[in-house]
Amino acid sequence: MTGSSASQAEKRPKLIYHTEPEYPQDARERNIQGNVELSLTVGVDGLAKDIVVTKPVYPSIDESAVATVRKWRFEPAIKDGRPTPKQLKVELFLAAKPGRRTNERERNASRKNAK
Numbered sequence: 001m002t003g004s005s006a007s008q009a010e011k012r013p014k015l016i017y018h019t020e021p022e023y024p025q026d027a028r029e030r031n032i033q034g035n036v037e038l039s040l041t042v043g044v045d046g047l048a049k050d051i052v053v054t055k056p057v058y059p060s061i062d063e064s065a066v067a068t069v070r071k072w073r074f075e076p077a078i079k080d081g082r083p084t085p086k087q088l089k090v091e092l093f094l095a096a097k098p099g100r101r102t103n104e105r106e107r108n109a110s111r112k113n114a115k
Contacts, residue, residue: 010079013042013086017073021094024060032058033095036065040090044083046074054089065092 027033037055040048048069053062069090077086 009081011077013046013077013088014075015072016046016075017071019068019071021064021068021092023094023096024064027058027061027094028096030058031096032061033093034058034061035091035093036062037089037091038065038069039087040069041085041087042074042076043085044076046076048072048074049085055091057094061094064094068092 023033034057035055036053036057038051039054040051043049051066051069053066056062069092076083078084
């Protein structure tokens with residue numbers, strides 16, 4: 001190495017695009033929420049691969065978390081100046097969004113009033 005520091009030689013993956021998870025209807029009806037922990041590998045192409053649920057919450061919530069992370073894009077890890085696969089752990093919190101039930105009630109009320 002010619003004057004490069006270790007921090008320049010190695011770089012962790014960086015999240016560059018993400019979406020928020022969809023909160024499943026069946027979990028909403030049962031008022032289930034929680035943190036789903038996932039293990040994944042960020043490939044040299046910046047895509048999440050080998051996604052495994054390591055801390056499940058509820059089947060549909062877990063599936064939503066996995067589907068969400070599949071859409072994420074990363075700058076890959078760099079080692080010795082080259083992209084390299086890197087394993088990560090991520091945690092996603094899935095819960096009903098505040099006010100959403102109110103909006104559903106309002107829609108139902110407006111339907112009744114329209115009749």
